Amino acid sequence: MSANDSPYLAEGPRVGIRHLAYEDAGEFTARVRESRDLHRPWLFPPDTAEVYDRYARARIEHADVESFLVCEREAGGAIAGFITINNIVRAAFLNGTLGYGAFAHAVGRGLMSEGLGLVLAYAFGPLGLHRLEANIQPLNEASLALVRRAGFRLEGYSPAMLFIDGAWRDHERWAITSDMRTGGHPTRYDFRKEPGR
Incomplete structure (x- = not known):
């Protein structure tokens, strides 16, 4: 298969x-059912x-x-996880908000880190975005580790931000900009180090 025949928008080593796609319903929902214990209480795909x-x-x-x-290339394209850029705003903002989840069989294998790297390259390349934000519940350690590995910076804390699993949940706001991916070195903002906090 030539590069032009690839089913992928971007590819990494794995x-x-x-x-x-609509046709992914069978595999996607089966993976979600297998991963229920992993996703709860953070996600409800x-x-x-x-x-x-x-x-x-x-x-x-x-x-x-x-x-x-x-998708895992060596496993016939099996779905390892999903990443969505929501609320894309163009004009002067060029921003989107990330949502994502791994499936249980892919956890701890680095597949989502590699996938997120490809999505970031696509977002800051063909999509022409400048900034991506991820809002994460403070106790969701796996999700926080993923964005840290990808180079996101902590920008703030939003109490009662999203209604999830029957309650308004606090979230940390993490973000990355295109210049951070191309060698820029912006200052890290950490709300926990502000005087009086």
Whole structure:
């Protein structure tokens, strides 16, 4: 298969990223069911075909969303996880908000780190974005570790930011800009080191 025939938008040594499709419903929902203990209480991705259809439509048919699957190249394209850039704003902002999740069989193998690197390159390249933000619940250690490894900086703390699992949850705000990926060295902002906190 030539590079032009690749099913992937971008490829690394072990994974490729491609857009989410309606046809992924069977594998995606099976992986979600296998990963329920991993995802709760942080994520509630679709675990039935009916819910997946609504989920996919919201990500495929809207211009302000780009939704990717992280696929294992050596495993025939098996889905290892998903990464979505939501709320894409153009004009002077050029910003998007990340959402993501790994599936249980991929945990601890570095596949999501590699996939996130590919998504960042795609976002700051072909998509033309300047900044990506990830809002993460403070006790979600795996999610925090992923963005730290990718070079995100901590920018702040938002109490009661998102309604998840029946309650308003606090989130840390992490972000990365295109210049941080190309050698820029912006100052790290850490709200926990402010005087009086």
